[in-house]
Amino acid sequence: GASGxxxxxxxxxxxxxxxxxxxxxLMDGAGLGEMEVDEGxxxxxxxxxxxxxxxxxxxxxxxxxxxxxxxxxxxxxxLQESFRMASREPPKPSPDALETVVHIQVREGEAIECPISAxxxxxxxxxxxxxxGHWFGSEGLLKWLEQKNTCPxxxxxxxxxxxxxxxxxxLKLEACQAAAEAANKNPxxxxxxxxxxxxxxxxxxxxxxxxxxxxxxxxx
Numbered sequence: 001g002a003s004g005x006x007x008x009x010x011x012x013x014x015x016x017x018x019x020x021x022x023x024x025x026l027m028d029g030a031g032l033g034e035m036e037v038d039e040g041x042x043x044x045x046x047x048x049x050x051x052x053x054x055x056x057x058x059x060x061x062x063x064x065x066x067x068x069x070x071x072x073x074x075x076x077x078x079l080q081e082s083f084r085m086a087s088r089e090p091p092k093p094s095p096d097a098l099e100t101v102v103h104i105q106v107r108e109g110e111a112i113e114c115p116i117s118a119x120x121x122x123x124x125x126x127x128x129x130x131x132x133g134h135w136f137g138s139e140g141l142l143k144w145l146e147q148k149n150t151c152p153x154x155x156x157x158x159x160x161x162x163x164x165x166x167x168x169x170x171l172k173l174e175a176c177q178a179a180a181e182a183a184n185k186n187p188x189x190x191x192x193x194x195x196x197x198x199x200x201x202x203x204x205x206x207x208x209x210x211x212x213x214x215x216x217x218x219x220x
Contacts, residue, residue, distance in 0.1 A: 091162035093149040096173050100158065100180040101145070102129045102191050103138050110190055115153055116140035129191060131179035132156035 103126055106112060112121040114137035121127045126138035130151040136144075144152055149160045149171075156179075159171045166172070186192050 090149050090157070091160040091165050092147070093145055094159050094161045094173070097149070097158040097160070097176050098145065100131045100173075100176040101141070102180065102183075103127065104129075104191060104194060112137075112190060114140055116144065127190070129183065129189070130156060131158060131176045131183060133179075133183040133186060133189060135190065 105126055106121050106123050108123055110123075112127045112135045113119075114121055114127070115134070116136050117140050119137070121135075121137045127135055128138040128141040129135045130141075132151050132154055134151050134153045134156075136152065141152070150157050157169060157171055158176045159166050159173045183189055184192055184195060187196075
């Protein structure tokens, strides 16, 4: 049935009264019971809801919260865990993962816009690229990565110093490295263009050296 909460103050704390289908089976065998819940009991389950509704009564309908012997329902346990994960601050990136972030000094003819500062990275300044392929001014990106492990644009996550968090989120260093390698092969990527230019320059150098050696032999 619909819940009809009564909210008030008791010993200086917010408390709530809920009607919960199935609670009576646990409390009095009636199949529908009422349970008075003060803020101290409610907050561990729904911390965001309690924090966002100070001094306000909360009404909702939910299935039976408890199984036999006072054990919490698995659905409620999963919901509590999801709230915990949502409120948890991601740990810092691992040093190895930070090595997958590419940095280049901007040259003439290269145009890189930084979404963090909303400005163009000037010639001679440094730009950084996340493994996902998004570019930023290196200064702003490194400050961001001091506290977060995500791309500021797409929220791509790189591996962190917390192995438990990495397992929970499925983060692996190898995945970061593979993503960075894929970005290196994108012909529109600034670093990919640098690589291609470097290969071309090396080939030209080899050709020049060969031609120079040939001329020297002819003179001898």
